[in-house]
Amino acid sequence: MQYDVIIPAAGSGKRMGADRNKLLLELSGKPVLIHTLEVFEKDDACRRILLAIKEEERQELESLLHHYAITKVTKLLTGGSERQYSVKSCLFESDLSELVLVHDGARPFIHTETIHKLVQQARVSGAAVAGVKVKDTLKRVEGSTIVETVDRESMVAIQTPQAFQTKLLQKAHEVAAADHFLGTDESMLVERIGTAVSVVEASYDNIKLTTPEDLLFGEAILRYRAQEG
Numbered sequence: 001m002q003y004d005v006i007i008p009a010a011g012s013g014k015r016m017g018a019d020r021n022k023l024l025l026e027l028s029g030k031p032v033l034i035h036t037l038e039v040f041e042k043d044d045a046c047r048r049i050l051l052a053i054k055e056e057e058r059q060e061l062e063s064l065l066h067h068y069a070i071t072k073v074t075k076l077l078t079g080g081s082e083r084q085y086s087v088k089s090c091l092f093e094s095d096l097s098e099l100v101l102v103h104d105g106a107r108p109f110i111h112t113e114t115i116h117k118l119v120q121q122a123r124v125s126g127a128a129v130a131g132v133k134v135k136d137t138l139k140r141v142e143g144s145t146i147v148e149t150v151d152r153e154s155m156v157a158i159q160t161p162q163a164f165q166t167k168l169l170q171k172a173h174e175v176a177a178a179d180h181f182l183g184t185d186e187s188m189l190v191e192r193i194g195t196a197v198s199v200v201e202a203s204y205d206n207i208k209l210t211t212p213e214d215l216l217f218g219e220a221i222l223r224y225r226a227q228e229g
């Protein structure tokens with residue numbers, strides 16, 4: 001089944017501590033965002049990519065898209081001050097596919113296999129998100145004091161992509177806006193309107209490049225994949 005993907009890329013990367021949007025930093029000589037876009041460019045099931053950007057980066061991004069022959073980005077939309085607003089800026093475009101994925105520009109290592117599992121699941125149940133089992137022991141704290149140990153068997157660490165029937169995600173965003181609710185992912189918005197969201201097991205290497213050491217992990221993932229072919 002074909003899908004459209006919304007890629008929020010309008011952040012500033014404060015936790016990365018670089019002097020520019022972290023998506024423009026290079027991994028193995030190529031901007032992070034291009035690594036992410038290439039996954040969807042190569043996936044035949046992806047019909048088009050809607051990119052939320054910062055206006056001041058429009059020119060630079062347009063020339064990168066041209067240079068790396070990314071043809072599926074049909075529109076660069078102006079993002080917002082929060083990730084949720086950036087996603088929303090793309091979500092009400094005309095002629096969206098029945099199924100829409102949201103994927104962070106900052107997660108360049110997503111596997112096509114995971115994308116297809118999500119599409120398949122969302123087609124059946126309406127909403128499916130990528131996640132992995134938690135590996136660490138989890139504790140709830142107050143200040144620096146442990147209050148309890150959380151049962152990790154029932155915990156997953158949620159990633160993107162997150163796949164939804166488009167009308168469902170549009171409704172979830174409209175309700176969130178009316179309630180002035182701000183979430184850290186799309187699933188939260190869908191959960192709060194009472195729709196069940198399925199989790200599809202993804203990969204530990206689908207990391208989000210967030211803090212400086214993630215760039216080292218990212219280089220290692222690319223080296224490993226190059227060796228593996």
Ligand SMILES: Nc1ccn([C@@H]2O[C@H](COP(=O)(O)OP(=O)(O)OP(=O)(O)O)[C@@H](O)[C@H]2O)c(=O)n1
Pocket residue numbers: 007008009010011012013014015016022023052079080081082083084086087104105106107208209210
């Ligand atoms: N106002 C925002 C904030 C974030 N994003 C995007 O959402 C994704 C995930 O966000 P995050 O990793 O938090 O990126 P930043 O907001 O850039 O990082 P930070 O919170 O450290 O500033 C990134 O692709 C980022 O570009 C966005 O489109 N618009």
Ligand SMILES: C[C@](O)(CO)[C@H](O)COP(=O)(O)O
Pocket residue numbers: 083104158159160184185186208
């Ligand atoms: C959407 C997300 O990637 C799921 O793990 C994550 O919540 C985004 O985090 P952010 O740092 O709040 O943008």
